[in-house]
Amino acid sequence: NPEESSWISEHHIVRVRIGNFPPFMLTDGKIQGIALDYLTHIFNINGIKFQYVSASEVTWPEALEYIKRHEVVDMVPTAKITDERKKDMIFTDEYIFAPWVIFTRTDSDFISSIDDLNGKTVSVEEGFVMNAKLEQDYPGIKLKVVPASLKNSAIIPVKDLSTGVVDAYVGNLLSTTYTIQNRGYTNVKVAAPTPFGNHNQAMAIRSDWPELVSIINKTLTSMTPEEHAAIRNKWLSIRY
Numbered sequence: 001n002p003e004e005s006s007w008i009s010e011h012h013i014v015r016v017r018i019g020n021f022p023p024f025m026l027t028d029g030k031i032q033g034i035a036l037d038y039l040t041h042i043f044n045i046n047g048i049k050f051q052y053v054s055a056s057e058v059t060w061p062e063a064l065e066y067i068k069r070h071e072v073v074d075m076v077p078t079a080k081i082t083d084e085r086k087k088d089m090i091f092t093d094e095y096i097f098a099p100w101v102i103f104t105r106t107d108s109d110f111i112s113s114i115d116d117l118n119g120k121t122v123s124v125e126e127g128f129v130m131n132a133k134l135e136q137d138y139p140g141i142k143l144k145v146v147p148a149s150l151k152n153s154a155i156i157p158v159k160d161l162s163t164g165v166v167d168a169y170v171g172n173l174l175s176t177t178y179t180i181q182n183r184g185y186t187n188v189k190v191a192a193p194t195p196f197g198n199h200n201q202a203m204a205i206r207s208d209w210p211e212l213v214s215i216i217n218k219t220l221t222s223m224t225p226e227e228h229a230a231i232r233n234k235w236l237s238i239r240y
Helices: 002-009 034-046 060-069 129-137 156-162 173-183 210-222 225-235
Strands: 013-017 049-053 075-079 089-091 099-105 121-125 142-146 168-172 188-198 202-206
Touching: 002 210, 013 060, 034 049, 034 075, 034 210, 034 225, 060 075, 060 089, 060 202, 089 210, 099 156, 099 173, 121 129, 121 156, 129 142, 129 168, 142 156, 156 168, 156 173, 156 188, 168 173, 168 188, 173 188, 202 210
Parallel strands: 013 049, 013 075, 121 142, 121 168
Antiparallel strands: 075 202, 089 202, 099 168, 099 188
16 A cells, blocks of 8 residues: 555664574574565565564664664564563564474473473473463462573573473474474473464564555465475474
């Protein structure tokens, strides 16, 4: 529409904060991943320029603050939609879907639900939705919070579980399975579902750019099932 065309004609360079969050984003060596395949496809089709802001420059909690203030970072390619975040930023439609599950070791005690984690130590990533959710709703669980400033902060929780530092990890099925497969953590297993549903991902964008949200949503909708499958199947070896 005219508003979207006008926004594109203003030649914005969109500042996209990226981090190492396999398989959604991989930043060791070549910058790639499911979310970035979607992002480059959408931006290239619409002639939108962008530049990456790395995790070494801006941590995840800092990125969300910058998006609120329209400074340094304009968007992130993956974020969970929450009522709190919607106060300060706008979201595209969800485009990546992954259920939350409990991971333990193959030699761990039987775990059937989140309630069985009371008194146990669980690893979480600083600033992620699960960090706040477990802290608020499950005070009986001891949390080992991995600082967002650490390199490979998304991989460390699974490593801590594999090596016995913690008893469990609550993570999304797609990224955690990818980490298990590619890092060789063969003693880590899916133990139980959670009551948290899916860790669906959308793109989070500064609140004064509704045109960009609309452009992204229209492009996602116009993509064929084959185009979606080509991106997903390139990265995911599991079916659920």
